[in-house]
Amino acid sequence: MPPLSFSASPSAASSPPSLASFSRDAVVSALRDAGCVFAEDEARLLLAAAGTPDELAALVARRVTGLPLELVLGWAEFSGLRIVVEPGVFVPRRRTEFLVEQALAHAPDASVVVDLCCGSGAVGAALAAALGPLELHSADIDPAAVRCARRNVAAFGGRAHTGDLFEALPGSLRGRVGILAANVPYVPSDEVELLPAEARDHEPRVALDGGPDGLDVLRRVAAEAPRWLAPGGCLLVETSERQAPTALEAFTRSGLSARLIVSEELFAHVVVGVEPAGTQAGLRAGD
Structure with missing residues (x-):
């Protein structure tokens, strides 16, 4: 050109x-x-x-x-916030705002929020902005994402941790989390190459690739989540229409009361799992 x-x-x-x-x-x-x-x-x-x-x-x-617009600008708009984004970090999608909306609807009084697979930290920052003062923890396995998230959650007093899912979190959070938002990777491995170039060429594969059927990370999160959720706390995960039945099954198997919520406008599918009251004592005793 x-x-x-x-x-x-x-x-x-x-x-x-x-x-x-x-x-x-x-x-x-x-x-x-x-x-x-x-x-x-x-x-x-x-x-x-x-x-x-x-x-x-x-x-x-x-x-x-071909550089994504958000990386050219250095920020992405998300839930009314300007979220800092850096090269090599997953750019938050507008449809994920639906996950934030559902978290606020299901746990409007949450005082402890965890943003797992946080990427830029957009989900945690949006929840903190809406809920007011709270304890916010964001975590990701990618150090570049954690560095970016740390910048975005600092204004809300949030902390960002590096590690593999729950291993990154302070043990003191067990049984206390009111909202556990996990924007896990859910693209099947053999479909990553079919993604738009902006995602395929500029975002880390670890933020996109969810394994053979796209649900490997989701299953791990669902299996471990009850040990971290407070009674009545909720786990929220974004998935696809095709994967939703299997995702619901994973939530139910872990003991969560699960349902699928869909936004036709955003073509967004969010699975919400609520920790039944009274379950935590048994889980802690069995740990």
Whole structure:
């Protein structure tokens, strides 16, 4: 693709160049030629992010080579927040806002929240923003994700931990968690290569690949969750329509009262499992 060029306004010849001197249409055209479906919206965001024409040209050049818009900007909008995202970290999806909504609906008084497989920490940050002061822990196996999450949860007093699922968490959380949000990877291994290039080429495979049927990590989370949930606490996991029946079975097998909730608008499927009151004492005795 030839270098991005802009058309100066007639008054630009007698004054230093500014962003106002450059054509928004040129940005939109470059993005559209690169296949960006929402070129107009992206152009608006890139123009707002750039401080100089050179910065604008650099941002557009990065986008047209295929870098996800969120990584070009350095942030993603999620549940009304600007979530910092960095190269090599999973970018939060808009459909996952539905998981946040369901967590708030099922445990509006939660005082302890865990964001497992946290990626950028977006889910935990959104829950903390909505619920107010609480104890927030985010965890991921990927150190790059944890570094990014730490930046996003700091404003809410949250802590970010590195490790494999529950192994990353302080043992003092056992039996105390009101909301356990786990945005686990759920793409079957042989379908990862079919994902859009923005995910396939720029996000870590560990955040996408859920094993042969996509549910390996979900099963592990469901099996261990009752030991960490407070009585009446809930586990919430995003999955696909095809995988939902098997996911529900995994929740039920672990002793959780499970149901599937669907957003047709966002094409989002969230399995919610509630820890029955009175179960925890038996679990702790058997640990």
